[in-house]
Amino acid sequence: MGKIITITNQKGGVGKTTTTMNLSAYLANEGKKILLVDLDPQGNSTSGLGVKRSDINRSLYDILINEINPREAIYKTRYANLDIIPSAVVLAAAEVELVSHLAREHKLKNALNSISQDYDYIFLDSPPSLGLLTVNGLTASDKILIPVQAEYFALEGLGQLLHTVQRIKTSLNPKIDLLGVLITMYDKRTILSRQVEQEIKRHFPGKVFETIVPRNVRLAEAPSFGKSIFGYDKLGKGANAYKNLAKEVHIKCQ
């Protein structure tokens, strides 16, 4: 049985994509069979893993709207054991088009049902919104991982996210559970980062990952080379953090 994990936070730029890509890349390199599903019309995970829009003719859009066999939209990446269902620009339209579909919240869940046995983990990279794409991700998932930036206002909006998760738990997906909250872009030199860390831990007792991802410019550079941090700067602090996070995730999912 594959474990399906949504990386989500409707706040933009908190490290969802960076986390999804590097978790996926690390575990794939460890020999786990991984599928990354790019739910974000921006397609940052898709391009960040070196998948070119010109090389794909099927995307998540075709799965959600045209109901093609999901296997037709699975592509290999340059990494062994790491497959992707890519995003496409038209995915932005799916958010609106889905509204009139029957069982619109269950489209992704139904699609992943038929392929999840092929993978050890399926990671979903969410867009920065709580719309139907994110709701499809939450409905299809066993677990949620919430990245939170170590910045002022870090907790803003999390109440709304947790409320949405609760609503989905009662109506669409009773098994969904919070895997953990991940502190990202942490700068240990600042008092602010430490204060935010304390505040997040107070709000989510026992649910904050021990691993804290530091602010690390290499993490921001890697995707522009179509690489994970392990292919770009594998001995650096960013790689070390995502290696430790991947181990924590794997242990928590056993």
Ligand SMILES: Nc1ncnc2c1ncn2[C@@H]1O[C@H](COP(=O)(O)OP(=O)(O)OP(=O)(O)O)[C@@H](O)[C@H]1O
């Ligand atoms: N730990 C880090 N240190 C430095 N830069 C980072 C770190 N994590 C992410 N970044 C950079 O910050 C920006 C936002 O990160 P990312 O794209 O992962 O966030 P996101 O939550 O997926 O954003 P969006 O909401 O737009 O999808 C990117 O330019 C990324 O490269």
Ligand SMILES: [Mg+2]
């Ligand atoms: Mg993103």
